Amino acid sequence: MPIRILFIGDIVGKPGRRTFKALIEEVKSSVGADFVIVNVENSADGFGITKKIYDELSPYVDVMSGGNHSWDKDEVLKEIDNMDKLLRPINLSVFAPGRGFIIKNINGVSIMVVNAIGRVFMEPCDNPFLILDEVAERYANIKIKIVDFHAEATSEKEALGWHLDGKFSAILGTHTHVQTADERVLPKGTAYITDVGMTGCHDGVLGFGYKEAVDRFLTGIKKRLKVCKTNLRLNGCVVEVDEESGRALSIKRINLPYESKT
Amino acid sequence: MPIRILFIGDIVGKPGRRTFKALIEEVKSSVGADFVIVNVENSADGFGITKKIYDELSPYVDVMSGGNHSWDKDEVLKEIDNMDKLLRPINLSVFAPGRGFIIKNINGVSIMVVNAIGRVFMEPCDNPFLILDEVAERYANIKIKIVDFHAEATSEKEALGWHLDGKFSAILGTHTHVQTADERVLPKGTAYITDVGMTGCHDGVLGFGYKEAVDRFLTGIKKRLKVCKTNLRLNGCVVEVDEESGRALSIKRINLPYESKT
Amino acid sequence: MPIRILFIGDIVGKPGRRTFKALIEEVKSSVGADFVIVNVENSADGFGITKKIYDELSPYVDVMSGGNHSWDKDEVLKEIDNMDKLLRPINLSVFAPGRGFIIKNINGVSIMVVNAIGRVFMEPCDNPFLILDEVAERYANIKIKIVDFHAEATSEKEALGWHLDGKFSAILGTHTHVQTADERVLPKGTAYITDVGMTGCHDGVLGFGYKEAVDRFLTGIKKRLKVCKTNLRLNGCVVEVDEESGRALSIKRINLPYESKT
Amino acid sequence: MPIRILFIGDIVGKPGRRTFKALIEEVKSSVGADFVIVNVENSADGFGITKKIYDELSPYVDVMSGGNHSWDKDEVLKEIDNMDKLLRPINLSVFAPGRGFIIKNINGVSIMVVNAIGRVFMEPCDNPFLILDEVAERYANIKIKIVDFHAEATSEKEALGWHLDGKFSAILGTHTHVQTADERVLPKGTAYITDVGMTGCHDGVLGFGYKEAVDRFLTGIKKRLKVCKTNLRLNGCVVEVDEESGRALSIKRINLPYESKT
């Protein structure tokens, strides 16, 4: 029996959470999802996550993943050990709090989710290529292993996909907030997409109002960005994985509008 | 009558040129293209362009666009004034040789093509937002105006799209070499896509063999990249523009395999 | 008669302001300063400046210069037109509020101060080389012209110094907060130093406590930095300029301890 | 008896080597050097090192250190195991060829030299803070341990100095090619300087002719840089270390002109 993994791209602010909660049950049943992963690094006003939002999203998901914005809200550092489903990138440093991977048991099947972060055009961190190699080797007995690779550069994402082909069930990109059209199953069985996109307002810049964003580029001064609320969409993908081998059988992009009645 | 603009993403090396030349006539006729633009910054071994390659590609295209790799081959600096269809980014500096825009007349219709480059995660250059504003204003009489925005960051690309909505017929992204799935016509009539993708080998990293690319990430040492040759594909898009108003009517992605008989 | 310009490097937080106010009169008289410039981009808790701090420092100085931290406090955007002595980098954008240069008259002598910012390893902005060329040309009648070049890369700073040699009286670097030992008068009469250093606590990292700074490097998580208070020093330089020609006659580094009685 | 370590900053091209060879014996005897370390990452035309240049410099030095330019010449990858005195940064990756530290025995005294590289504004690599912690711990029995920290950002360099204070005899910065005026012995006995500077032409940009360097900033096009030849100077420092404890007793900057008879 194939296992179906539903992976949702970065939820941005309240409009993103609203979109997610309005559509998630319908999406789960329409794709037949056995397991739900969602990236939450922008779920609180666009910057980080709080314990309250964690609790709000928790009933709908199995694992929440992170990225460079994981620590934007200070309270996460204190609360992270009470947020059992929350990941932060595995390769920040041996001294980072929280966890970089989670192994869950769903109807007798083990599913591992790893969150890693890129290094090109991003903050210094440990080598994701080497750490994920080690994860693959140490947890070879767990067949279904999904990576949320939160990274900027297409070069680094593609290189990681090829490097890990056959070692993970899926390498799914996040962080750029723009869905790419390159989803495929690589030759040795790893589902790959450079970026799954984001969940929230799609009439702005990465989920934020474009006025402030454009203003930065026009003036050279960084004003605070505000989450936008129109053209709400849920972005993500669904990966079908063979339970025995852990090989991906298919990957499909998801890009659904939320026809809010507001 | 709508005008159909065919825009082809970065041609990478000989495999890219081979793919382009094998498919271009068929694509042109199937989409009914009136005008062809192609990004050539990687056409010579993946790095830059030569006069010889310019001559090789010239019969098939109206305009060749560039990017951060425009100057990789020294000879371009000497030959650029003999390469009438070649653009380099308009916003490098007032002192850069060559031209940043071209205006062509096709059956009595003027079409302007501008090449601009981004600043986020890229080399310093002039402000593309301000320069393109000025282009839009000074050439308001030319209705059909297409921008090749060669940039890395999705934030900068989306912000530019929104900022220029209604001022250009299309803002088409290049440089990341990965096609995005966000093509649309913005509310005021500008066709937009974050990246059209690349033309050449799609079984590597940005058109280069993944072994050397992965090696860089594993060792921290930059060995020379080599263009790869398998899974050849032509990437781009076709934009339909209303001749009178210059507004885009539609934008469609193109991602075609080249079934080489090699 | 030579004019003596006293230039003080980035004041960091309250310890920096305390050091500055305690030493400034003594330094002015010991070097015979005719004119005082101070960089204030870190004067408010290490991040930006407020109107209150502007008023606190104003009696001691002729011009206050800025940098990438100029806008850290939101109120500056509203108050900047009431802060007559305050500069922000001239090359941010034509649309940035505030002014990038000031011309003052001291005993019948005009002195121009320009604040420019670098582009390498910094945020996108306009080309400082071209803008300063234009400043030099347009204000050729003003003999004494001082540049605070707020930049990261030694390459960009040295290149600017050589490029503008003979066009300005001095190119004085700020931003790295570490004083360099390369002060000299370049062949055509421009005083140059890569960085004048900073004013405040010298037992930390750029004027901030090293515990939090080190923690960032150990964990990959950015906790808030706090200004430190020990080993207080005033850093800067004094440039002697020939009034007639505007040529620098000498440049001397200043690095003075403040023996606080706390 | 104190041990005197002479450390020479990045030798740039042939003018740098000429300066170094002309002055080294005199400097050694005037400072009473027991041990000589020199950074050679720019010794071959400004980019990397060759086996021939290694042999040319070898008689004068105990250890040659590297940086981001270590691999600029391809032959180094093949020859590095025949270059016994040559270091490359220890924290590139476990898979980088060559060695990151050397332990030498001088008259019965063990001296360890480690080359590490920074991560801020540089290429991705392993965490220098953690790796140097581990070096300090594993080699606690070796009292005299010198670090060449090849890094761009003053923040990272200062943070490393404070973090390792008391664990190494000296943390000596390289890479910016501009000597800083902040040399000191930190409270727990580690000699520190942000950058020792460079050896070669001091009338250019980082040892290269300023015309080409300035041209890059004016045009946005990267022409090849050429090593310059005037105002030749040897930059470095001498650190006096207590043999028993490994604590630094003093650090003095060196900045000597080479009055060539050309």
Ligand SMILES: [Fe+2]
């Ligand atoms: Fe995100």
Ligand SMILES: [Fe+2]
């Ligand atoms: Fe992110």
Ligand SMILES: [Fe+2]
């Ligand atoms: Fe390209």
Ligand SMILES: [Fe+2]
């Ligand atoms: Fe490019």
Ligand SMILES: [Fe+2]
């Ligand atoms: Fe500063």
Ligand SMILES: [Fe+2]
């Ligand atoms: Fe600054």
Ligand SMILES: [Fe+2]
């Ligand atoms: Fe160097």
Ligand SMILES: [Fe+2]
């Ligand atoms: Fe270097």
